[in-house]
Amino acid sequence: MRIYRYEENPIVTPADVKPFHEGFEVIGTFNAGIAKYKDEVLMFLRVAERPISDDPNIVQAPIYNPDTGTLELIRLRKDDVRYEFADPRVVKDVTQNVGFAYLTSISYIRIARSKDGRRFTVDDQPFIYPSDKSEVFGIEDPRVTQIGDTYYIYFSVVSPNGIGVSMVSTKDFESARRHGMIFCPDNKDVLIFPEKVNGKYYALHRPTMKSIGSPEIWIAESENLIHWGNHKHLIGLREAMWDWGRIGGGAVPIRTDKGWLELYHGASKEHRYCMGAVLLDLDDPSHVVARSLKPILEPEAEYERNGFFGDVVFSCGALVEGDIVKMYYGVADTSMACAELSLQEILDSLTEI
Amino acid sequence: MRIYRYEENPIVTPADVKPFHEGFEVIGTFNAGIAKYKDEVLMFLRVAERPISDDPNIVQAPIYNPDTGTLELIRLRKDDVRYEFADPRVVKDVTQNVGFAYLTSISYIRIARSKDGRRFTVDDQPFIYPSDKSEVFGIEDPRVTQIGDTYYIYFSVVSPNGIGVSMVSTKDFESARRHGMIFCPDNKDVLIFPEKVNGKYYALHRPTMKSIGSPEIWIAESENLIHWGNHKHLIGLREAMWDWGRIGGGAVPIRTDKGWLELYHGASKEHRYCMGAVLLDLDDPSHVVARSLKPILEPEAEYERNGFFGDVVFSCGALVEGDIVKMYYGVADTSMACAELSLQEILDSLTEI
Numbered sequence: 001m002r003i004y005r006y007e008e009n010p011i012v013t014p015a016d017v018k019p020f021h022e023g024f025e026v027i028g029t030f031n032a033g034i035a036k037y038k039d040e041v042l043m044f045l046r047v048a049e050r051p052i053s054d055d056p057n058i059v060q061a062p063i064y065n066p067d068t069g070t071l072e073l074i075r076l077r078k079d080d081v082r083y084e085f086a087d088p089r090v091v092k093d094v095t096q097n098v099g100f101a102y103l104t105s106i107s108y109i110r111i112a113r114s115k116d117g118r119r120f121t122v123d124d125q126p127f128i129y130p131s132d133k134s135e136v137f138g139i140e141d142p143r144v145t146q147i148g149d150t151y152y153i154y155f156s157v158v159s160p161n162g163i164g165v166s167m168v169s170t171k172d173f174e175s176a177r178r179h180g181m182i183f184c185p186d187n188k189d190v191l192i193f194p195e196k197v198n199g200k201y202y203a204l205h206r207p208t209m210k211s212i213g214s215p216e217i218w219i220a221e222s223e224n225l226i227h228w229g230n231h232k233h234l235i236g237l238r239e240a241m242w243d244w245g246r247i248g249g250g251a252v253p254i255r256t257d258k259g260w261l262e263l264y265h266g267a268s269k270e271h272r273y274c275m276g277a278v279l280l281d282l283d284d285p286s287h288v289v290a291r292s293l294k295p296i297l298e299p300e301a302e303y304e305r306n307g308f309f310g311d312v313v314f315s316c317g318a319l320v321e322g323d324i325v326k327m328y329y330g331v332a333d334t335s336m337a338c339a340e341l342s343l344q345e346i347l348d349s350l351t352e353i
Numbered sequence: 354m355r356i357y358r359y360e361e362n363p364i365v366t367p368a369d370v371k372p373f374h375e376g377f378e379v380i381g382t383f384n385a386g387i388a389k390y391k392d393e394v395l396m397f398l399r400v401a402e403r404p405i406s407d408d409p410n411i412v413q414a415p416i417y418n419p420d421t422g423t424l425e426l427i428r429l430r431k432d433d434v435r436y437e438f439a440d441p442r443v444v445k446d447v448t449q450n451v452g453f454a455y456l457t458s459i460s461y462i463r464i465a466r467s468k469d470g471r472r473f474t475v476d477d478q479p480f481i482y483p484s485d486k487s488e489v490f491g492i493e494d495p496r497v498t499q500i501g502d503t504y505y506i507y508f509s510v511v512s513p514n515g516i517g518v519s520m521v522s523t524k525d526f527e528s529a530r531r532h533g534m535i536f537c538p539d540n541k542d543v544l545i546f547p548e549k550v551n552g553k554y555y556a557l558h559r560p561t562m563k564s565i566g567s568p569e570i571w572i573a574e575s576e577n578l579i580h581w582g583n584h585k586h587l588i589g590l591r592e593a594m595w596d597w598g599r600i601g602g603g604a605v606p607i608r609t610d611k612g613w614l615e616l617y618h619g620a621s622k623e624h625r626y627c628m629g630a631v632l633l634d635l636d637d638p639s640h641v642v643a644r645s646l647k648p649i650l651e652p653e654a655e656y657e658r659n660g661f662f663g664d665v666v667f668s669c670g671a672l673v674e675g676d677i678v679k680m681y682y683g684v685a686d687t688s689m690a691c692a693e694l695s696l697q698e699i700l701d702s703l704t705e706i
Contacts, residue, residue: 099564134586161586162566184571184584186539186562209539210563211452212490213515218537227580231537233487233514 001296001349003339008118010303010335017047017110017122021071024049024062027105027308029122030330032112033142034251034317035151037173041319043112043120043328043336044127044142044153048308050105059085061102063137064130074102089309089333106130107138109155111173117319117326117338127176128168134159134181135166143316145192145252152225156188157181165190165205167226179226186210189217189248192225193260193285201225202285204234204249204262215246217264217278219286232286235278237266242295243276245269251318251327253280258347259289263327265314266295273312274298275329277346290350297327297339307332354649354702356692361471363656363688370400370463370475374424377402377415380458380661382475383683385465386495387604387670388504390526394672396465396473396681396689397480397495397506403458412438414455416490417483427455442662442686459483460491462508464526470672470679470691480529481521487512487534488519496669498545498605505578509541510534518543518558520579532579539563542570542601545578546613546638554578555638557587557615559601568599570617570631572639585639588631590619595648596629598622604671604680606633611700612642616680618667619648626665627651628682630699643703650680650692660685 014026028048035042051060051073061074076083076091083101084092090100109128112120128139137158145152153176154167162185168176183190189206201222208215216236220228237244243266253260260280267273274295281287299311315329325341367379381401388395404413404426414427429436429444436454437445443453462481465473481492490511498505506529507520515538521529536543542559554575561568569589573581590597596619606613613633620626627648634640652664668682678694 098562098566101565158565160565161569161589162560162562163564164584180583181585182582183537184540184558184573185560185566186564187537205537207515207538208563209451209515210561211516211539212454212511212513213451213538216514220537222580222582224576224580227575227577227582229535229575229580230533231517232534236514 001341001345003297003341005301005337005339006118009301009337010331011118011338012043012045012112012120012122013335016120017045018124019049020047020108020110020126021049021062023052025052028107028334029110030333030336031141031314031316032328032330032336033144033153033155034319034328035144035146036319037151039115041114041117042173043114044144045110045112045122045336046107046140046142046330047110047126048105048107048138059091059104061091061104062106063102064106064135066130066132066136071106076102103137103158105138107140109139109142109153127173128153128155131178134161134164136160141188141316143191143252145194147194147225152192154182154190154192162186163188163208182226182228189250189265191249191252191262193253194255197285198283203228204253206248215248217247217249234280234286235288235291241293242266242268242272242274242298245271250275250315253285254318254320254325254343255282256343256347258282260285261343261346263296263315263318263325271309271311272299273314275313275315275327277350279347279350288353290352292349293351294349296341296346296349297329299331301331301337303335303337304331307334309333313337354694354698356650356694358654358690358692359471362654362690363684364471364691365396365398365465365473365475366688369473370398371477372402373400373461373463373479374402374415376405378405381460381687382463383686383689384494384667384669385681385683385689386497386506386508387672387681388497388499389672390504392468394467394470395526396467397497398463398465398475398689399460399493399495399683400463400479401458401460401491412444412457414444414457415459416455417459417488419483419485419489424459429455456490456511458491460493462492462495462506480526481506481508484531487514487517489513494541494669496544496605498547500547500578505545507535507543507545515539516541516561535579535581542603542618544602544605544615546606547608550638551636556581557602557606568601570600570602587633587639588641588644594646595619595621595625595627595651598624603628603668606638607671607673607678607696608635609696609700611635613638614696614699616649616668616671616678624664625652626667628666628668628680630703632700632703641706643705645702646704647702649694649699649702650682652684654684654690656688656690657684660687662686666690
């Protein structure tokens with residue numbers, strides 16, 4: 001597989017973005033959704049900001065207060081035995097059997113704009129910012145599906161009540177209409193198909209189970225993009241392979257003659273995130289046609305291997321021009337990069353199922 | 354609170370039901386949904402059958418094979434250190450961070466019919482039986498909502514891919530139409546309201562989270578009962594109270610002058626299951642009006658305290674006649690019982706929020 005990584009990579013880094021919160025530092029500008037609007041490429045950056053610490057023994061967890069509209073900080077002592085601080089992204093409560101109790105940063109969505117898709121200018125203000133109790137820990141990993149002249153932007157919302165996926169829509173990227181939570185917790189990595197298939201909208205999603213089951217890709221259908229049902233398990237983890245740990249949809253599915261091409265992420269048991277591809281039936285996307293045995297993109301460049309959380313390539317959006325797939329992707333939970341691949345080469349690389 | 358438990362309790366027990374599977378024993382006839390059809394009360398029993406063991410050192414886990422349409426048995430040695438057998442309902446894989454790996458019984462739905470609501474005759478054949486890969490570990494805890502002359506029956510479906518909620522509909526209880534999975538894993542305890550509220554259908558549901566969040570009650574809306582969205586967190590666990598461990602909807606919400614009355618179950622940290630009530634706004638059921646400080650029904654009778662999994666009262670359906678609430682409920686994960694309560698007394702017992 002030929003991979004052309006842009007010379008400009010990483011194309012947006014935390015140094016390019018001024019913090020929105022006073023006393024905070026930007027630690028991540030990553031996992032951006034992508035759209036074309038007029039003559040520009042828009043990148044919907046997940047911007048992660050962390051309170052600047054005044055004490056190395058204290059970890060501060062930012063929480064949005066929907067009543068006051070301000071951020072509040074929880075101060076946690078690193079020697080507090082109730083908590084575990086090994087993962088830099090989260091604080092775990094060792095007395096609770098859940099993944100985490102607090103996040104160490106708060107994320108929201110900011111737009112970056114470009115004429116050439118390589119050099120971006122980041123807006124000064126957030127585009128989507130936490131607004132209610134479902135979003136008090138932040139908003140993450142947006143994806144964008146254009147249907148007609150409407151852009152649907154959906155993203156993970158995080159709160160003590162769970163991680164779900166909410167959606168807004170806009171035609172001009174100035175105002176946005178909120179549609180509420182379209183997938184309830186525990187869910188993320190939703191990707192809405194860009195057109196109806198046999199009269200129905202489809203979406204990929206990635207529930208995370210506690211009772212039984214693994215973090216794998218499911219498919220659902222809808223008549224109005226807001227209410228979803230007929231959920232079906234689509235593809236699973238593969239033992240001893242690059243996608244054994246967890247998988248989730250990445251870019252909005254791409255219509256090809258051979259089927260719907262989904263660029264998805266897979267992580268190993270050691271949390272190394274790669275990108276692969278799966279091909280779904282054109283008339284029935286709940287039927288899997290073919291899948292990558294090997295990744296189409298692995299963390300190899302220095303900026304992919306090192307960062308806030310290293311060894312991660314994680315795409316939330318791609319643009320297709322003829323045979324060229326411009327895959328934008330977050331690197332190391334820190335910055336944005338872009339690589340061009342051949343659509344035909346991706347399709348040829350897949351193994352029939 | 355006055356509680357009138359039927360003299361006939363338990364009204365259906367495993368001894369009343371002939372196993373459907375050869376070589377199996379019925380260990381549970383419980384957690385039944387309830388409907389009125391013509392001049393009869395129909396009980397949609399969850400029937401749990403367990404393979405009769407030929408060796409005390411072996412636990413057998415039944416799995417439905419959708420390709421052959423038959424049950425297969427996995428044999429697990431009790432001295433196999435990879436597994437844990439402490440909970441009689443499940444087998445845990447100690448190497449996996451999920452709730453369970455296998456169930457020790459398989460459940461499906463069978464109808465019991467009665468003229469007086471006390472003496473039931475159980476159908477010989479299953480009404481809803483596993484049919485696809487989402488149901489290979491069985492079908493559990495049905496609820497029934499009547500809308501017009503159509504009955505919607507929805508239930509937990511269990512497989513290695515997760516626990517979700519699927520739905521069928523019928524007008525005659527002879528044939529049933531399948532509508533697929535309406536809530537994806539990890540979810541159960543769905544309750545569909547019996548009429549539209551301000552132009553939309555509503556349902557309660559109970560996601561279970563792994564990342565963050567507790568097993569609490571959410572509310573969603575729909576236009577067609579099949580696709581669901583606008584998910585909102587509704588009520589949570591309460592520290593050091595009877596519903597601190599987990600909660601979930603029980604009976605179909607009851608329309609009263611004061612609001613929608615939901616009879617829900619709550620379990621303590623020690624897995625003692627009680628029934629309580631919550632009142633939701635008549636025009637906006639996502640708004641909570643009042644809630645039980647104390648349970649309205651606790652496991653006190655011998656048949657409620659002792660059984661396959663003791664100290665459990667768990668209602669999946671109730672009938673309302675004037676001021677009388679006939680609450681049918683599963684006892685000790687074993688049998689069915691019924692108690693009559695006063696609707697007014699339940700309403701009067703609630704504490705405003």
